[in-house]
Amino acid sequence: xxxxxxxxxFILIFLMLTINMYGCVSYLPPxxxxxxxxxxxxxxxxxxxxxxxAELYEAEKSLxxxxxxLKNKEKMSKIQFYSYLALRKAEIAKTVAEKRIAExxxxxxxxxxxxxxxxxxxxxxxxxxxxxxxxxxxxxxLREDAALMKGALLNAAGKVIINxxxxxxxxxxxxxxxxxxxxxxxxxxxxxxxxSGIKMEKEMEFRNLRKKILDLEEQIEYLxxxxxxxxxxxxxxxxxxxxxxxxxxxxxxxxxLVISGIVKDTxxxxxxxxxxxxxxxxxxxxxxxxxxAYFFSxxxxxxxxxxxxxxxxxxxxxxxxxxxxxxxxxxxIIVN
Amino acid sequence: MKNRLFLFPAILSILLFIGxxxxxxxPLNEITNAKLAIEKAKALEAxxxxxxxxLMAKEKLQGAKNAIKEGENEMALExxxxxxxDAELAAVLSxxxxxxxxxxxAIEKAKxxxxxxKKVK
Numbered sequence: 312x313x314x315x316x317x318x319x320x321f322i323l324i325f326l327m328l329t330i331n332m333y334g335c336v337s338y339l340p341p342x343x344x345x346x347x348x349x350x351x352x353x354x355x356x357x358x359x360x361x362x363x364x365a366e367l368y369e370a371e372k373s374l375x376x377x378x379x380x381l382k383n384k385e386k387m388s389k390i391q392f393y394s395y396l397a398l399r400k401a402e403i404a405k406t407v408a409e410k411r412i413a414e415x416x417x418x419x420x421x422x423x424x425x426x427x428x429x430x431x432x433x434x435x436x437x438x439x440x441x442x443x444x445x446x447x448x449x450x451x452x453l454r455e456d457a458a459l460m461k462g463a464l465l466n467a468a469g470k471v472i473i474n475x476x477x478x479x480x481x482x483x484x485x486x487x488x489x490x491x492x493x494x495x496x497x498x499x500x501x502x503x504x505x506x507s508g509i510k511m512e513k514e515m516e517f518r519n520l521r522k523k524i525l526d527l528e529e530q531i532e533y534l535x536x537x538x539x540x541x542x543x544x545x546x547x548x549x550x551x552x553x554x555x556x557x558x559x560x561x562x563x564x565x566x567x568l569v570i571s572g573i574v575k576d577t578x579x580x581x582x583x584x585x586x587x588x589x590x591x592x593x594x595x596x597x598x599x600x601x602x603x604a605y606f607f608s609x610x611x612x613x614x615x616x617x618x619x620x621x622x623x624x625x626x627x628x629x630x631x632x633x634x635x636x637x638x639x640x641x642x643x644i645i646v647n
Numbered sequence: 648m649k650n651r652l653f654l655f656p657a658i659l660s661i662l663l664f665i666g667x668x669x670x671x672x673x674p675l676n677e678i679t680n681a682k683l684a685i686e687k688a689k690a691l692e693a694x695x696x697x698x699x700x701x702l703m704a705k706e707k708l709q710g711a712k713n714a715i716k717e718g719e720n721e722m723a724l725e726x727x728x729x730x731x732x733d734a735e736l737a738a739v740l741s742x743x744x745x746x747x748x749x750x751x752x753a754i755e756k757a758k759x760x761x762x763x764x765k766k767v768k
Contacts, residue, residue: 388725392725392728392729395729395732396728396729396732399729399732399733399735399736400732402736403732403735403736403739406736406739406740406743407739407743409743409747410739410742410743410746410747413743413746413747413749413750414746414750416750416753416754417746417749417750417753420750420753420754420756420757421753421757423757423760423761424753424756424757424760427757427760427761427763427764428760428764430764430768431760431763431764431767434764434767434768435767438767
């Protein structure tokens, strides 16, 4: 091989390399780069500057790299690759900005909701405070009424005890006093409930309290009427015990009904230990004493009318029908 | 001697040409990064919320793996980086969609609460 042949080979290789380089690189910006530039402009125009500055900077760097590779006349594939990365980074910057905007509006919405819920609760509490104040006032009135009534009842009871007309009457008055004490206890309990109710926000509980107070008011009203009855009983004492009745709509109710009598068999023998009660109920359910006598009281108001009392003495049973015309009824029961 | 002088640049230029065409190591780190980015996107429900970019990322990752098998390491590197970029975009798009949905729901709830407040007041 001579020098000429080597020269030819060298020139050929040089030409091959040159052609190869020129074949790979184009001076026009490829569509990928144009696309990346456009995406970057879009990201810049959006709120990415404010919400995703780091991501936007990354995109800018990638775009610069792509442009640089074009400027340096690198391989087309390299320029396309850098452009692709720049495009994605610009898109990422824009999307991140949009995501952060959405997150911000989520935060704002949650704040709004919290504020509204708080406002609603405050308004409810305010309303309930007013309601409770009303309840308290009413309770105060009720307590005053109850105190007055208690005084009157004790007065009346004292008179009767000093000069008792009958055992049943005395018993009835003591029961009245007991009922009065129950009312006090109920009032105290309700007051406690009301105090704790201030902290509670459940409307149902307040409704129940209100209902109970109304019931109490009715009871007190009823006791008031009853007290009035005792006050006038002195004038009518000769006629026996005063009737402690109130009108409930069309029905006449008898309160603290006391039923007494004797249980005997058909031969007139008094029956000791016989079980006596209001028929079909557990009310009463007392045993007769050694004389065969029984008495019991009915705590709840009873409508004026007929009641059945039954007795059981060993295997013998019997019942009577009584008319509740007053609150002290006597009825002897014969068992067979 | 003269012959050798001509031979040396010829061999050098051939070697340079070969080197410029593909003398890099398999881009295993880039492949791992792309895989991680795809996993992250999957965890963010990108498969459902931005299926196009997610699929593109997966395809490119597969392409990168194939390129390594064929010894096309440079191409594999580019494909792995592209896959990572696609996966990142898919993940961000999913996050954006979730955030927008959450924001819309929260706005609705806030409106409801405000209505309630007005009624109580």
